[in-house]
Amino acid sequence: MRPLTEEETRAVFEKLSKYIGDKVKLLLERSDGVYCFRLQKDRVFYASERMIKLASTISRDNLMSFGTCIGKFTKTHKFRLHITALEFLAPYAKHKIWLKPNAEQQFLYGNHILKSGLGRITQQTGQYQGVIIYSMNDLPLGFGVTAKSAIEIKAVDPMTIVAFHQADTGEYLRNEDFLS
CATH class of the missing domain: 3.10.450.220 (Nuclear Transport Factor 2; Chain: A,)
Known part of the structure; x- marks a missing residue:
């Protein structure tokens, strides 16, 4: 150490x-x-x-x-x-994304976030910003990087990736041997 x-x-x-x-x-x-x-x-x-x-x-x-x-x-x-x-x-996050309940499981399996699964996003979030991902109940699920800015997200197709997955709480189960 x-x-x-x-x-x-x-x-x-x-x-x-x-x-x-x-x-x-x-x-x-x-x-x-x-x-x-x-x-x-x-x-x-x-x-x-x-x-x-x-x-x-x-x-x-x-x-x-x-x-x-x-x-x-x-x-x-x-x-x-x-x-x-x-x-x-999570307590100090600058930018946040909240997921709809039907998109939480997909994110926890390691998938990126699509616009169709986006509940809401903090204003002024730019492209390629680090974001903390929350459930609609304000439970932190993981973190990622935005693929589009908050303004661009409003105009994109529902199947467009809006945030790239980086880590999620499902990793505790998927990668438990490597987290120690």
């Missing part, structure tokens, strides 16, 4: 800011203590300083996990968010 390098920190913050903007600071300076990011075996963990101090007493080889894994670095050194980060991204 080690602190992120400057380049790694920039990659993590850029990815997080796609979804929550400048509210990344709120993740680090919380009312219940100071939190930070640490790297362990290409995975980025989000944990309190207290938890990190406790985890540092365990050798690197024996340490499997601590805090919450929010993502990992690929072999090409790009940062990819895991669905486990949804709990921390």
